[in-house]
Amino acid sequence: MSLMSLHNLRVMRDRRAVVNEVSLTMEAGSLTGLIGPNGAGKSTLMQAALGLIPAMGEITLAGHALPDLGREARARQVAYLPQERDIGWPISVELLVSLGRTPHRRGALGPADHTAITAALTEMDLLPFRHRPATDLSGGERARVLIARALAQEAPLLIADEPTAGLDPAHQIGLMETFQRLARAGRGVLVSLHDLSLAARFCDRLIVMQDGRAVADGPPDAVLTAPLLRAVYGIDAHIARDASGLIVTPKGRAT
Template sequence: MRLAVEHAVIRLGGRTILDGVSLAVGPGEFVGLVGPNGAGKTTLLRLLAGLITPDAGRVTIDGRPLDGVTRDERARRLAAFFQNAGIGWPMRVREIVALGRLPHRRAFAAESTADHVAIARAMAVTEVAELAERIEPTLSSGERMRVLLARALCVEAEMLLADEPITALDPAHQLDAMALLRRVSHDGAGVIAVLHDLTLAARYCDRLVVLDRGRIVADGAPATALADDLLHAVFGVTAERGTHADGGAYVLPWARSQQASGKTRP
């Protein structure tokens, strides 16, 4: 599946949030959307999910306009979760995760064997099986994030859209979540995630798309997309770089750029 946005413009409250954005993601890619606060990352993800309509441009699935794809097909092929998404009412964790199977079932139909397997697998890989009987309001923010991720994985969609999937997670679960998303992509699905941790984004993503003030300013391999001049110009930081003993390269934001120190971005 190829999900693309072409020359998209989004205006909200008289302000341009996305300005001529074009992006295409295919199967097996793990793409990180990074950029400073207010750059348009979550807006772009919402556009790709079909939750908002562009003022100009279009979103396509395999070349077909997204707004021409039926809701049922879209629900099966695209899975998304957003960190501020509401559950709606108190539900048990297993019931929340099982919602991810609704696109595969007829109305009021009982869960199939395939549903049971998908639910159990999603809960296992996100380590929420032990929370199965807990009610959503009793969950911590990190537990809730993992439950929402499990629900999205349960869809077994061709494309997974994730808004800040490691926010509120402790370091161990951040590593687990990033490794899981990379595994999902290597298994053939496309993954697009909004991320703020540049170190983990550079380590796990195949490709980084950098947004600044509603425009894409870099799109490529992490080492290229997070070049020193871009880190300074877009994020106002300098970075330390190195190679781990396992051969993996890393980038670590280290300090505010001298010119940026004490200043506020316009």
């Protein structure tokens, strides 16, 4: 059974379909990259799949239609890292990560909650930071804290909207390695990305969006071709290959 499946998903905004008849499934163990130019509908697709905005079509989470699942049941199936990374108050890293337990508990944190929080802090290498105010951390550390929060939610599917935006190359790679590790440990991870090399080297599957439609879906080797990049992004790119995958470098606008 797939973790999530979207069938003919359509989102209208001002009478225009910003997501147009998109169908896809997310399987456990896959790190799937969602790529495409600005305005192609990547964020909208994610928000619609999560039930954050109204959409037409069918959304199924772990075999259940989305409308049949309560808010907390949904939250136990899929965790979401929004593009917005503001942290409202200078709460401690540990408290922030514990927010991921919100859909699992009624009262105080129980032993299972503490186990999940410690596991998430350990996975993201945050134990030394746990008493620091999350707002004091650097951008890269903060990104790790927010992922740890999503991990503490213990949902089999993680959806992350441009998690590498604004990070230095080392942190971008570190983050993608984390997602890869999570996928290998059995979760499904869907990330939207703008860096094509990052997408090519870490994701096992890429979905390309253009004008609200999914125009390509497959392994990076099959998807990232010169004609596609020209058609979707309007660029000419240098596509090379080394032992660990493709390297895609934009050369200029397509003429």
